[in-house]
Amino acid sequence: MPENPHDSEFRSFVALSARLGAEPLLVQAAGGNTSAKRDGALWIKASGKMLRDALATDIFVPVDLEGVRSGIAREEADPTAGRVLGVTPLRPSIETTLHALLPHRIVLHLHSVNALAWEVRSDGEARVAERLSGLPWVWIPYHRPGLPLTRAVRAPAAAGAAVLALANHGIVVGAADVAAGEALVRDVERRLAAVPRTAPGPDTAKLDAVARIGDFRIVADPIVHALATDPDCLAHARAGVLYPDHVVFLGGEACVVDSADTVPAAIAAYGARNRATPAALLVRGAGVLVARQAPGAATEMLRCQAEVLLRVPPATSLRVLTAAEVGELLDWDAEKFRQRLAC
């Protein structure tokens, strides 16, 4: 497998990736990705790998930059196919084409909670515009991660945008070097910072009673319970899903129950609509349970949802993903997508 470059520039890129990946307000589980362009190669985070592990293990895979770019220009179905440099078991992130298209040497794509808190609003573009004024930024309407999003970014990238605010998704920042990239991320974060509400704590006795009915356990992370104890968070969670990773790890709708005796009917109804068992139960007024077998990523996604919704004022109109957009995420070879989006 190809070795990571050993120079100080690449080491500082890897260190920045690990630093950003360790911040739950910027990256959750294997979401988000970073890249560095050098010597004709695009070093991109591998799918399924976590940025926070960047210093502990090899998470970057090199691809032929000009080859991927030509594949995008020729509208190939998968411009990264056959363009990994060297022999490696790592597969490039589903967002590789987006990174390749941008001209910057360093590209940082983050599922920023603060950005999402604005980007999921119906008036998101105007609210973000107020805060990013003066920066070379652009609003990108929602597109499915992968080639559809890449195509939407082509014109703004050519026009010199260095900050992309992705509706219902996150941010992309491009810079000439690592220090400038981190400085721009911090500036964007400072401008978009939103203050979260404090939610009531969980009712563990009630949660215990519900957990006994199904194969669920109480979520350990206290912030997650806001999804069910804060009435506005719960209302928004019931209304729909807001960004792709949530759909991939937690499905297209929330399963809400009022008490232990309503659990079997709620799970059966959820199963009839979704052909799946719910990964989590939101117990109204009490807190959140997660399926015993759910991966750690599911809890990180619940935490992200709570962090975002606690930053959305009550009664704010949100743009939830449409049924077609959710279906596109779930039907697009769901397992393959889950492994690759892990982006």
Ligand SMILES: [Zn+2]
């Ligand atoms: Zn993403």
